[in-house]
Amino acid sequence: MGVDLHFRCREDGFELVMGARVLLNHTDSCPSVVIARGAPLVEMVRGNFRIEDSPTGQIAPGAFRRAGDEIELLDARRPVVRLSCSGNSLRITCLEPGYDRIWLHLPATPGGAVWGGGEQMSYLDLTGRRYPMWTSEPGVGRDKSTELTRAMDAEGMAGGNYWTTNYPQPTFLTSDWLAVHCAESAYSVLDFTDPSRHVVEVWRGEARFEFLAADGPKELVGRLSDRFGRQPELPEWALAGAIVGLKSGDSSFDRLERFIDAGAAIAGLWCEDWAGIRETSFGRRLFWDWHLGARSAERFPDLETRIAEFAQRGIRFLAYVNPYLAVDGELFAEAAAGGHFCLAPGRDEPHLVDFGEFDCGVLDFTREATRAWFAERIIGREMLDRGIAGWMADFGEYLPTDLRLADGSDPMEAHNLYPVQWAEVNARAVAGRGKTGEALFLMRAGFSGVQAHCPLLWAGDQCVDFSRHDGIGTVITAALSAGLVGNAYSHADCGGYTSLHGHIRTEELLMRWCELAAFAPVMRSHEGNRPEENLQYDSTPGLLACFARWSRVHAHLAPYVRTLCREAAQTGLPLQRPLFLEYPDHPELFAVQDQYLYGPELLVAPVIEEGADRREIVLPGDAPWRHCWTAEDFAPGTHTIAAPIGAPPVFYRPGSTHAALFAGLAGVLGK
Incomplete structure (x- = not known):
């Protein structure tokens, strides 16, 4: 349904129309656009953000005049806002100096439903709630009424809320089969609290909005997939069984044999600790220095040989990487010498970020030389060339708003784009080795456009429990919401991840998570942040047998899943569907x-x-x-x-x- 937008004037106002659809209805008493000057306050603690605003000088212009193909909104007879449309896009421009906040009001259908917002964990239907669009840590607990969330809030704003997510996207779909996309990376808010209208708030003096319509949801999701990019089919090997996540160094290979002996269908062994570990109060963390150095050699003697031996048996080896380098690692000096880090304000030295008891430099992916360096030097030479077939491409949410970027862009607008650039670096490395559709990386962070580069989402760091806003059930909502905006493939840490303040895994949780994971495109287990304090799938014969059974179910479904992957590549439809x-x-x-x-x-x-x-x-x-x-x-x-x-x-x-x-x-x- 490719009908261009146009304005239609009436005596009491004007409409923005696409075919027979009225997208915007402006009258003097009910203005469609409000503008103001912003006064932001942004605070970050380890990827958790507090963002506030105190806007002033608000103007809600009701009067208007048509100026050729444009509409000018007037305040005291002077133009303060310009609206123009081209194709399926509406552009709104503040004409008042210093005005950098826009609220667009769109009519809502009473009783209708709204979905989207990227990857949402708590609610599939967004109706009645407000959703800030800002990539961040989602928080632990994500429910202000719980003791866990309150405790985490006290430890660095880390409790989260129902709307906090690694992967926001300012795109929403309505049950009238209309999609609205804010084509800006700045901080924005999707507000569905008023049943009569949908409000999009954008922290910018100019903003572009795109409108897509269809006769039904499948066609609309396909159109969104066309717009944002489409993932390749998942590799055959990833459908052939489970990927077992173990992080006990070289002994992980021997532990995997227990899974095989128990009759598990095994597609891969995922050792996120391949480059070394670091012990912190949060639990066992990885050493963020992405190469086979001294720490790796201690933990994995002769890793390349072991990778090759398992590959001969049809078992792939997967690793881990993120876009930050620890100051005490060997690669930090090389990256600094190459000018690859974001810079501190007022100083020509790397801007350092506290990631929880260790500091890191942030790679500056606005710089082509840095994108090329990381894709070739790290992912290409250190990983793909050594036989690593997949990896978790973690993080991407931590770009601070007080640093300097090589391209001179505003960090407030670059922040949400950073996960997309990170995904592009990974995809570039894979394509550079001719392994697109064969090597597999997975990400939790995202924003508009990540679909074109990231082949597989995972739902982030759920608590090891059944809690409403941060437990096992949130991974279903995550898959369904992300799928509606063009992400065909999603999965989660089988067993959950976050174990804090006495929350530990139970046998029941581990068994129920197996049942869920078997019916996702990829089945992958995780030992969590505190492996020694928690049950693992090889802790008891019963858990091992449970995992083996459901891994075989996952493998048995491979012929069906392959047909769904082909459909996804052709149409953009997700595998897991509301x-x-x-x-x-x-x-x-x-x-x-x-x-x-x-x-x-x-x-x-x-x-x-x-x-x-x-x-x-x-x-x-x-x-x-x-x-x-x-x-x-x-x-x-x-x-x-x-x-x-x-x-x-x-x-x-x-x-x-x-x-x-x-x-x-x-x-x-x-x-």
């Missing part, structure tokens, strides 16, 4: 976020409440669904289903072309 994506005529499905469709033919309803052995599910459509484990058919509608550990509610369409594959799942699980 129910309404396939059933858009049912508003009761708009806010469902605790179950999902895995492609169009599997329905997965993980158990995400502690102690539950039954759960309510919704079976959409007008044809029956078949229970994977009992082969019983259920009519569409709402049901309460038995869900003991080991048998989460999973259903398939009996008439599916993959019905025989799905019917075989029960046998795989029972082995």
Whole structure:
């Protein structure tokens, strides 16, 4: 639906129109644009931000005049705002000197739903809430009513909130099948608290907005994928079993043999500690010096030989990297000499960031020489050339707002772009070795445009619990929300990550997370930030057997997942889908976020409440669904289903072309 925007004037105002759709409705009594001067306050502590503003001189111009193809909004008969449109874009420009805040008011459909905002953890339907668009640490707990969140807030603003996310994106979709995108990287806010209008706030004196429309959600998601970029198909090896995350040095190879002996289907071994470790009060951290140096040799003697030996057995080795270098590492001096760091204000020396008991320099990816250096020197030579087949490309959220960048850009506008530049560096390294679609890196940080470079998201650092805003269930919401804005592939740390203030893993959590992870494009475990204090999947025979069973389920689904990957490459549709994506005529499905469709033919309803052995599910459509484990058919509608550990509610369409594959799942699980 490629209809250009145009203004349509009336006696009492004007409209912005696209085809038959009215996108903006301006009258003297209800202005469409408000402007002001901002007075920001920004504070960062280890990737956690406090951002406040005290705007002054607010103007809500109601009067207007048409000036050719543009609209001028008037205050006391002088133009203060200019609106112009081209193609599917609306540009808003403040004409008042010093004005650098814009609020755009768009009409909302009463009772409608709104989705998007990048990767959201707490709510799929954004209606009734306000979402700042700023990449950051999401926080621990993310619920101000909990003791954990309050404790973390006291330790450096680290508690988070329902809207804090590694991957924001100022794009939203409505149940009228309209998408609105703010095409700026500056701090912005999506505000859906007023049921009569949607408000987009932008901290800039000029802003561009894009509008996309479709006849249904699948077409709209495809159009967004076309706009932001499309991921390649996942490599075959990543679908063939689980990636086991272990960080006990060279003994990780021997530990992996226990998983293999237990009958696990293994795609890879992920050792994030490949470059060395550092012990901190937070727990075991990595030594941020990305090469095979002395620390690596201590931890992994003859690593390249071990990588090659496992590759001969069809098991890939995965590592870890991020865009920061520790001041006490060997690469720091090389990077500083090459001018690769962001600079401190007023001084020609690297700007250092405290990452929690150690300081690092931040790579300046506004500089072409730095992008090329990191892609070739680190990822190319130190990783890909040594046989590393994948890695976690971590962080990207920590660009401070008080440093100097090589291109002279404002850090407030560069901050959100940094994860996209980081993704581009990784993709460049992979492409430079001819390994696009074969090597696999995963990221948690993002912003508009990361889709074109990052092949796989992961949902960040969930708590090792069932908590509403930071536990196991948030990874479903994360996958569904990110998928709607063009990210086809998502997964999570199987077992969770953050263990603080007495929160430790239980057997129940680890088993339930296996059940969820098996029905994601990639199944990958993590030992967490405090491995010795927490259960691991090889801690007991029962946990090891559980992981092995669900890894085989994941591998069994590979033929189906391959078809979904091909569809994603062609259409941009995500693999994990909210129910309404396939059933858009049912508003009761708009806010469902605790179950999902895995492609169009599997329905997965993980158990995400502690102690539950039954759960309510919704079976959409007008044809029956078949229970994977009992082969019983259920009519569409709402049901309460038995869900003991080991048998989460999973259903398939009996008439599916993959019905025989799905019917075989029960046998795989029972082995």
